[in-house]
Amino acid sequence: DVKVTQSSRYLVKRTGEKVFLECVQDMDHENMFWYRQDPGLGLRLIYFSYDVKMKEKGDIPEGYSVSREKKERFSLILESASTNQTSMYLCASRPTGTGNTEAFFGQGTRLTVV
Amino acid sequence: QQQVKQSPQSLIVQKGGISIINCAYENTAFDYFPWYQQFPGKGPALLIAIRPDVSEKKEGRFTISFNKSAKQFSLHIMDSQPGDSATYFCAARSGNAGNMLTFGGGTRLMVKP
Numbered sequence: 001d002v003k004v005t006q007s008s009r010y011l012v013k014r015t016g017e018k019v020f021l022e023c024v025q026d027m028d029h030e031n032m033f034w035y036r037q038d039p040g041l042g043l044r045l046i047y048f049s050y051d052v053k054m055k056e057k058g059d060i061p062e063g064y065s066v067s068r069e070k071k072e073r074f075s076l077i078l079e080s081a082s083t084n085q086t087s088m089y090l091c092a093s094r095p096t097g098t099g100n101t102e103a104f105f106g107q108g109t110r111l112t113v114v
Numbered sequence: 115q116q117q118v119k120q121s122p123q124s125l126i127v128q129k130g131g132i133s134i135i136n137c138a139y140e141n142t143a144f145d146y147f148p149w150y151q152q153f154p155g156k157g158p159a160l161l162i163a164i165r166p167d168v169s170e171k172k173e174g175r176f177t178i179s180f181n182k183s184a185k186q187f188s189l190h191i192m193d194s195q196p197g198d199s200a201t202y203f204c205a206a207r208s209g210n211a212g213n214m215l216t217f218g219g220g221t222r223l224m225v226k227p
Contacts (some may be wrong), residue, residue: 004157035217040123041218042203043158058214090157102148103215105157 006106023091032074120212120218137204144206
C-alpha cells in the first residue's frame with residue numbers, strides 16, 4: 001500500500017515564525033511536490049523536486065523554500081510565516097515516466113498563521 | 115490565471131441523480147486528463163483519467179466525456195450516492211512541462227439522501 005505521510009495534520013504558528021512542513025514517501029518515487037489548497041483556487045504548485053538536492057519553482061514559490069536531502073523526504077519551509085500563508089498544504093509524489101503515472105497525495109497539513 | 119477552469123464550485127444532488135462537473139482548458143499541449151476525489155481530512159486520490167484520443171471513458175458509475183475540439187471535459191457520476199460527497203478536482207498534464215499537473219479550482223459535491 002503506497003504511502004505519503006505528512007508530519008502534522010494541524011499546525012498553528014505565529015506571524016514571523018520559521019515553519020517546517022515535512023513529507024515522507026515510501027514508494028521510491030523520484031518526483032515530489034508541494035501544493036497549497038485554497039477554496040475556489042484548487043491546488044497550486046509551490047515547489048517540486050525531481051531528484052535528491054534538486055528543486056524547481058512552481059506557480060507560487062514566493063515566501064517558501066524547500067529541501068530534499070534524501071529521496072524519500074521533501075520539506076517545505078516558510079522562512080517567516082505570514083497570515084496569507086494560512087492554508088491547507090498537500091505533499092505528493094510520483095514516479096518518473098511519460099506514462100499515465102498517478103500522483104499520490106498525503107493527508108494534508110492545515111496551517112494557521114496568527 | 116487558471117489554465118484549467120472548473121465549474122460549478124459547489125453542487126447539491128439528490129441520491130440517485132446525476133452529478134455533472136465541467137472543466138475547460140486552453141493549452142493544447144495537455145495530453146492526459148485525470149480526475150481526483152478528495153474526502154474531508156484526506157488528500158486527493160486518483161478517481162479516473164482519460165487521454166485525448168478517446169471521447170469517453172467509463173468506470174462503474176463514473177464517466178469522463180472529452181471534447182477535444184471544444185477543449186472541454188466533464189465528469190458524470192450516475193446514480194449519485196451520499197458516499198460520493200467529496201471535493202472533485204479535474205487536472206491536466208502537459209508533456210511539454212515536465213509532465214506537471216495543472217488542477218482546476220475544485221467542486222464540492224453534496225449528495226443528499
